[in-house]
Amino acid sequence: MSAFAGTGMLLRVALRKDRVRLSVWVGLVVLLAFYCVDAVKAAYPNEGDLAALLGFVQGPAGVAMTGPGYGLDTPTYATVFAGVYALYVYLAVAFMGATAVVRHTRADEESGRSELIGAGAVGRFAPLTAAGVVAMGASLVTGVGIVGATWSYGSAADAWLLGACAASVGIVFAGIAAVAAQLAERARSAMSMASAVIGAAVVVRGVGDIMREHGSWLSWFSPFAWAQQTRPFAEPRWWPLLVPVVVAACLWAASAVLLARRDMGAGLVAQRPGRSHASRWLAGPYSLALRLERGSIIGWSLGVGFSGLLYGSLAASVQESLANLPQNLKTVLLAQDGDLVDAYAATMAFFDALLVACFAIVAVHRLASEEAAGRAEVVLAAAVSRRTWVGASVVAALVGSVVVTLAGGLGLGIAVGASLGDSSRVWPLVLAQAAYLPAVAVVIGVTAALASARPRWVSAAWALVGWGMFAGFFGQLVSLPQAALNASPFHSSTSPGLRSSRSPPLRSWRCWRRARRSWASRW
Amino acid sequence: MTAVIEASGLVKTFGRTRALDGFDLTVQPGEVAAFLGPNGAGKSTTIRILLGLLRAEAGAVTLLGGDPWRDAVALHRRLAYVPGDVTLWPTLTGGEAIDTLGRLRGGLNEARKRELIERFDLDPRKKGRTYSKGNRQKVALIAALAADAELYVMDEPTSGLDPLMEAEFQKVVRELTGEGRTVLLSSHILAEVEKLCDTVTIIRDGVTVQSGRLADLRHLTRSAVTARTRDDAAGIGELAGVHDFASGADGLVTFSLDGDHTADVMAALAARGIVALESAPPSLEAMFLSEYGTAKASK
Secondary structure (H helix, E strand, C coil): CHHHCCHHHHHHHHHHHHHHHHHHHHHHHHHHHHHHHHHHHHHCCCHHHHHHHHHHHCCHHHHHHCCCCCCCCCCCHHHHHHHHHHHHHHHHHHHHHHHHHHHHCHHHHHHCHHHHHHCCCCCCCHHHHHHHHHHHHHHHHHHHHHHHHHHHHCCHHHHHHHHHHHHHHHHHHHHHHHHHHHHCCCHHHHHHHHHHHHHHHHHHHHHHHHHCCCCCHHHHHCHHHHHHCCCCCCCCCCHHHHHHHHHHHHHHHHHHHHHHHCCCCCCCCCCCCCCCCCCCCCCCHHHHHHHHHHHHHHHHHHHHHHHHHHHHCCHHHHHHHHHHCCHHHHHHHHCCCCCHHHHHHHHHHHHHHHHHHHHHHHHHCHHHHHHHHCHHHHHHCCCCCHHHHHHHHHHHHHHHHHHHHHHHHHHHHHHHHHHHCCHHHHHHHHHHHHCCHHHHHHHHHHHHHHHHHCHHHHHHHHHHHHHHHHHHHHCCCCCCCHHHHHCCCCHHHHCHHHCCCCCHHHHHHHHHHHHHHHHHHCC | CCCCEEEEEEEEEECCEEEEEEEEEEECCCCEEEEECCCCCCHHHHHHHHCCCCCCCEEEEEECCECCCCCHHHHHCCEEEECCCCCCCCCCEHHHHHHHHHHHCCCCCHHHHHHHHHHCCCCCCCEHHHCCHHHHHHHHHHHHHCCCCCEEEEECCCCCCCHHHHHHHHHHHHHHHHCCCEEEEECCCHHHHHHHCCEEEEEECCEEEEEEEHHHHHHHCEEEEEEEECCCCHHHHHCCCEEEEEECCCCEEEEEEEHHHHHHHHHHHHHCCEEEEEEECCCHHHHHHHHHHHHHHHC
């Protein structure tokens, strides 16, 4: 057992380090659950009116964005929460579990703290175990919170099932992050890997659920489906939760095996010697920022492009399903664009735009991490002004966003075009994707302003994407006030008629100016 | 001749900590100025103010004739900097980092860069994250020393280097000053400062406690002499230049000796028949310890 020596101590250190961060995570996720429960009731005071939701959630785009739709034929508050909103609670728990593990494993190792710890009377597996206990504990506590949120639905057994589902998602993705932390040499790459798996899991279950009502074989490759297939508040069953339990155990065993085989600080891929000179191209703050972002741009482009291809390839079955829809649903779905495929593709473009915004935040986040690591100091001690330095990161994020947007738009457009045998579909979809760039620019501006004011505030930018996602998918359903909808930078992009002085390009310009000013005045 | 660095009355506070409290520093062209002080005395804070990374709350500072905060970019083209704590971009190789840093400040001397990589025995093809502390230091040193700068600012430039590399570093610095360039370095390695530097400024708790040419400051230091003589050596204590005289029971005397009076005192000792003599040369260390010591005592 000496390989686990010191686990208890490390656990206390991790909890002490995380007391604010983890409490905020757990608190926000539980709050999200409470809010969703409340928002549905507020928007539809009459439970019978919930049928109006069906038009959205039973269409292909709705299925892709929500779940297999158990119990939605006769919707109640409880089934709407479990079938529509629960996915987003699960998503938040997944990120919570993954970040907690990476933070306490690879991030510590990368910074050299693990070396100091490893030199003490601490077993090889102790840090990994402590990280696992923290992540699982946080997932379980969140699960209990969600039981509280759904208690009002009146079925304790179903509430506990839903809570267990949320915890299971957190635990599985903590395990995935634990494996990623062994493979990648840097915390950033480990987190990117874990995020990519989370994204893939959302897409896989979306495609799987569109392929067949209530989910197909493909859905079962996604941890989110394992949770959703328990059908809480519809026809509850506990056995699908065996899958995450077994998978999590395998993932943790795999991460322990990988850990036992590698040196401290090393990843699984051996280092090869690189260039001895910088290329001629790498010559200033802008090219440096782009060079540092290169790997991330390639990875996100592949990921977003692939998700576009996957969703786009379903265009034909979306069109087919049109024929089978009842007339009243057709009117609901076609009211806006007149073309079901376009409506479906527009929703997917919005989803990809959110992913581009995530890329952009991670990219601008470099401002804060470079400053914390001390690398900003050497750059600013060279002939680079503060404005240029912030500007270089912002430009790199913008250029990267354009590339990732193009990848997503082309993926979606080409797949839709190929699926319908109609090449005229390609460019309109690329343009539809590009229409979100001003919104992404707003996100970049806000992130840069936060990073410039206080590097520690930079994470607050995620709230913008979170709000954008909520307002975009559910804003109309829960009848958010117009002002709340407008607070989402993605909102006016979808409705060109709303562009006014508050349009995204202008707002991003203001944020950008604020960022430059706050950097110049900080010392 | 106008000073390269002229700082007076610098004040900088972080919350309730006064990192600098009326600090003065002057560096003349062509000299190697050392900047000494215990940990946390305000060395790095001063350097960051000189680079315009921090803004002083009070006091005046001129660097290469400009204002380091306002004219940062223009001034940085004329200086090169080695930070105290070197972190490299994990995904860039050492060679790429050197070129990038050089180009960011306006280019570096290719020939000298190649020569320095050779002399410091650095493998430039490794990724930043795989370098040891000493090798990271070499990357930062090469990037700075390969620059054609008027002023080199270095924060503990040899920390983590092995003795061979330290010697190489000293050679390079001498070559630079031979060309009339100015160097400001902070250090804890007193032997290095004694070998390299023309002037010394000692900072403690954010205040200048000593500054001047090293040769002038030597008078503040004395050799520590321990001697045993055949005859009674009591009279030695009365001689000019002898301080802190003490004699033990077995004829052993210890005292500290001003350098200017060495000849007279040695003659007097010889007249009493020297049996054993040990003399520790005047060192910066003595001065350093006495300055630091009083700092501790006063706290």
